[in-house]
Amino acid sequence: MDMNSDVKVIKVKNLCKKFGDFTANDNLSFEVSKGEIFGFLGANGAGKTTAIKILCGLSYPSSGEISVAGFDVYKQREQLKRNIGYMSQKFSLYEDLTVFENIRFYGGIYGLSKEVIHSKADDLLKKLDLQHARNKRISSLPLGWKQKLAFSVAIFHDPEIVFLDEPTGGVDPVTRRQFWDLIYEASRQGITIFVTTHYMDEAEYCDRVSIMVDGKIEALDTPAKLKEDFNAEDMDQVFLALARKAINIE
Amino acid sequence: MNAGIRIENLSKKYGNVQALKSINLDINSGELFGLIGPDGAGKTTLFRLLATLLLPDVGSAQMCDIDIVGGYKQIRNLLGYMPGKFSLYQDLSVIENLEFFATVFDTRIEDNMDMIHDIWVQIEPFKDRLAGNLSGGMKQKLALCCALIHQPKVLLLDEPTTGVDAVSRSEFWQMLKSLKSKGITIVVATPYMDEANLCERVALIKDGEILQVNTPQEIVGQFERNLYTIKSEDNYQSLLDLREFEFTNSVFLFGQSLHYTDVRKEFSLEEVNSYLKHKGRLHLEIEQIKPGIEDCFMALSTKNDGHE
Numbered sequence: 001m002d003m004n005s006d007v008k009v010i011k012v013k014n015l016c017k018k019f020g021d022f023t024a025n026d027n028l029s030f031e032v033s034k035g036e037i038f039g040f041l042g043a044n045g046a047g048k049t050t051a052i053k054i055l056c057g058l059s060y061p062s063s064g065e066i067s068v069a070g071f072d073v074y075k076q077r078e079q080l081k082r083n084i085g086y087m088s089q090k091f092s093l094y095e096d097l098t099v100f101e102n103i104r105f106y107g108g109i110y111g112l113s114k115e116v117i118h119s120k121a122d123d124l125l126k127k128l129d130l131q132h133a134r135n136k137r138i139s140s141l142p143l144g145w146k147q148k149l150a151f152s153v154a155i156f157h158d159p160e161i162v163f164l165d166e167p168t169g170g171v172d173p174v175t176r177r178q179f180w181d182l183i184y185e186a187s188r189q190g191i192t193i194f195v196t197t198h199y200m201d202e203a204e205y206c207d208r209v210s211i212m213v214d215g216k217i218e219a220l221d222t223p224a225k226l227k228e229d230f231n232a233e234d235m236d237q238v239f240l241a242l243a244r245k246a247i248n249i250e
Numbered sequence: 251m252n253a254g255i256r257i258e259n260l261s262k263k264y265g266n267v268q269a270l271k272s273i274n275l276d277i278n279s280g281e282l283f284g285l286i287g288p289d290g291a292g293k294t295t296l297f298r299l300l301a302t303l304l305l306p307d308v309g310s311a312q313m314c315d316i317d318i319v320g321g322y323k324q325i326r327n328l329l330g331y332m333p334g335k336f337s338l339y340q341d342l343s344v345i346e347n348l349e350f351f352a353t354v355f356d357t358r359i360e361d362n363m364d365m366i367h368d369i370w371v372q373i374e375p376f377k378d379r380l381a382g383n384l385s386g387g388m389k390q391k392l393a394l395c396c397a398l399i400h401q402p403k404v405l406l407l408d409e410p411t412t413g414v415d416a417v418s419r420s421e422f423w424q425m426l427k428s429l430k431s432k433g434i435t436i437v438v439a440t441p442y443m444d445e446a447n448l449c450e451r452v453a454l455i456k457d458g459e460i461l462q463v464n465t466p467q468e469i470v471g472q473f474e475r476n477l478y479t480i481k482s483e484d485n486y487q488s489l490l491d492l493r494e495f496e497f498t499n500s501v502f503l504f505g506q507s508l509h510y511t512d513v514r515k516e517f518s519l520e521e522v523n524s525y526l527k528h529k530g531r532l533h534l535e536i537e538q539i540k541p542g543i544e545d546c547f548m549a550l551s552t553k554n555d556g557h558e
Contacts, residue, residue: 043415044386143289169413170441172288172456173544174551177502184486198415199442201505223506234505236416243417 007034009160009192010055015064017050024050025061026215034160037183037193039203042212043243048196051212052163055194057081069160082110085154088165092150095139099130102138103153110157124152144175151182155191162186164195168202180205200236209235211242218242253314253328253403253435254279255300260309262295269295271458272309277437277451282430284449285439286547292458293439294334297408300437301331314403327355330402332393334409334439340382344373344392347381348399355400365432366395369425387418394425404435411440423448443544454547461550466543473541473549475499475511478519482531491529495522502548507535509545 010032017025024047032038042048053059055068057077066073071080093102100121107117125131128148138146147167155162164183168176180202187193195206203209203223210220219226219242223235232238255277262270270292277283285293298304300311302322311318314328338347352359363370373391376384381392390410397405407426411419423445430436438449446452447466454461454469462469482488489508492501499511510522519536526534541549 043417044413166413170289170409172291172441172551173443173548174502175288180503198413200416204505205503239416240420243415 008032009034009069010038010194011065011067012055013065015051015054015066016062017047017054017059018062023215025054028064028217030210030217030220032161032192032194034192035187035190036208037187037195037206039206039209040194040196040212041203041209041239042196046212046243047215048212049165052165052194052196056084056086056163082157083160085157085159085162086165087150087154087162087167089147089167089169093138093146093153096137098135098137099125099141099149100134102149103156106153106156112157120156124156128152143171144178147171147175147179148182151179151186155186159191161192161194164193166196166198168197168199176202200234200239203235203239211239213242213245218245251314251403252279253433254281255311255313255404255435255437257296257300257311258309260296260299260311261307262292262299262304263307269458270299273458273460275453275460275463277435280430280433280435282426282448282450283435283437284446284452285437285455286441286443286446286452286543287439287455288441290457291455293455294408295458296455297331297333297406297437297439301329301406302326327400328403330397330400330405330434332397332405332407332410334412336389336393338381338389338393338396341380343378343380344384345377347392348395351396352399357400359399362399362401365401366398368428369395369398386414387421390414390418390422391425398429402434405429405437407436407438409439409441411442411445419445443542443547446543452543454543454550456547456551461547469543469546470541473546475549477539477541477545478510478512478522478536479504479507479539480510480522480526481507481533481535482526483533484531487529488526488531491526491531495525497521500549500552504544509539509541511549 008031013029015025015028016023028051040048054061054066054073057073057080061073068080069083071083073080097105103121104117125134130145130149133141151167168179183193197203206223208220208222209226210217226238230238230241232241257273257275260270260273273296287293299306300313300318302318302325305319313325316324318325342350348359369391373388376388381389384392411422426436426438449466451463451465453463480488485503485508489501489503492498492510497512497514497517499513501508501510523534523536
């Protein structure tokens, strides 16, 4: 929300990614500002996951100029990875480790010192009201707690950007909103949020939204402007109007 | 034939976790019934009990007037079950999977084509492709064909639309409507609150308990307070402001606005308006609206456990 539009933390110019004859990402160009909540939408198979992997330094693009947190996705992948956070519904925390062990593990991976990990962990558990659960295994926690913790762990090393891949799937509606509280709070602290979701009400919570269809970005603007452009009442209608045009939709 | 389901006092525990707490539920023959609730609510446990894959600790259930424990062999012939996790053979082709399921139920694809025709035509062009190489939406259609090939009287669908995009979701519900017209009882579990409106009746379920069972219209009609939508130039800041407001009963983000209820029965909207104005909010729009299923679910679930 508190966007500093001068600082672009993600710059993508003419990103293409091909697998054999298949073009998964077809000439994508966009920029994301510091502290922005950027919604990255698209039908299954539209090419979202391919693009996220490239932005996270896990996969090389076929062509294009891309920098994330100021680092080049071809040459500076290790620095890039150290300056981003990632969370998905599928992979987040180790179920057979305790709450604190998970925090220590992720802190260690990102090279934080033991002292920093301990003091930040105390602050974090206090903030989430999870002090009593410090030595409990993740598997014993309710899903809502796990997700809040997973998000907090993903930004534990104060990254420039956090990538959230369908973070709220299957969560009850109250917990889903509590999760968005954390997203807004992080955004206000200047962390850029790059989020995918199938819940169209959540698309409304984003500062800007892009919608991918068949590997291309077909629309990119604020939710208000998109609704106006498509003469739609809500983002659901905007999404349906665009996604129905898809050829290789699943 | 009565293809209804009667569930009485059904409970199931895994170790210390009470997955289902004394569930009572009647589902009518030929009904399109929704089981609406988040992950961990107990939807899958209930399905696995009804599908005769688990035994209840306490209580009983009948499907088509047959007991799920004593008559499990008959029930398996009357029931189509599509689990939440894709459970077909990835290393068999589309047509081989369908033939396999037909054979297991001692029938042939040709004899049942009328049942699956509308769905089958959509995947027939890929019939020689391995099931593991299908896209998500196609896998879902194949799984539905396999669950229907023996002409079941009751169909249990465990989260068929989870992780599926908005377009495929709306197509899937179209298919269910046309299946319903063939007289099959359909029970669908979903975490998407908006899908409740596509069912004839729904049960709202959370933490192993049923919060309410009714038609979507009746559930919405029973919402206890007046509900208001509030927009401003900064909805998140309004949310934080209203949490500090002494008369707030509930306030939640809801798409492009906030949904607000007041602790008082009688009050002036102008008071809420001037409070927010005083806090510096601009372009305020406040109006009363009708609640949706999600409002009801949240009101019922916060009433039940208080702290959330």
